């Protein structure tokens with residue numbers, strides 16, 4: 001076994017054998033972006049744009065959006081930034097995009113589903129993102145939240161490309177999308193797995209209800225099996241597959257995700273150094289061993305033990 005100790009991280013997401021995994025920041029504000037860049041993030045794997053407008057009672061104009069996005073892109077000149085279109089609804093309600101009252105908001109009109117009713121809001125946001133990208137030197141990609149099918153992915157990709165955005169992806173956070181990963185990836189350039197919502201939906205356990213939190217454990221083998229499906233599909237298609245949920249912030253789990261074929265890990269800035277140092281202490285072979293053991297385990301505790309064995 002290898003002990004990671006308190007190794008320093010040099011800011012490059014690489015295993016000790018040279019295998020590359022991008023180590024990226026999750027951000028929702030200019031302050032987050034500065035903190036992520038200062039902590040060594042190689043870019044941004046998830047910019048939660050809805051966090052810019054949580055208290056807006058009316059839709060921000062294209063100009064207001066352009067300025068808000070450019071401020072977040074500014075610290076990442078020459079680096080990749082994945083801008084997620086508005087994930088309104090459920091745990092992140094936006095007053096200007098509130099749906100009619102629903103009995104189960106997490107299963108209702110949220111994320112990209114809002115855009116099916118209001119494509120004009122999506123089109124104005126895509127225009128603002130394209131303008132902000134032109135204002136800065138960041139390598140901007142765009143991705144949609146809460147995509148269920150390949151047809152939805154294609155619907156989004158068509159609009160994003162029409163707005164002039166070249167790199168288009170979707171989040172995989174609904175089990176149906178994970179089970180259709182080949183078809184979903186065929187419609188876009190990359191995917192990013194949102195393990196927070198993917199766990200919520202695969203276990204039918206509300207992420208906001210503490211009483212069911214044990215089911216939402218990212219070490220659950222059933223969740224890891226879905227990640228493997230998506231990782232395998234990404235490898236087969238030669239397209240990047242990231243993880244931008246909380247799972248990516250756990251150093252040992254980061255090794256498992258890498259072994260499952262995930263090519264980038266995006267997390268809160270406070271987790272970057274710990275994950276980066278852990279990855280630098282391991283190899284792709286060991287990550288694959290850990291992944292094989294964790295996926296085959298019976299429960300989260302055994303999954304963690306299986307991942308620790310080669311580490």
Ligand code: PEP
Pocket residue numbers: 046048087173193194195196197198244245246
């Ligand atoms: C997720 O669901 O894992 C995710 C990264 O998105 P959010 O937490 O913003 O829903």
Ligand code: MG
Pocket residue numbers: 145173194196197
């Ligand atoms: Mg989500």
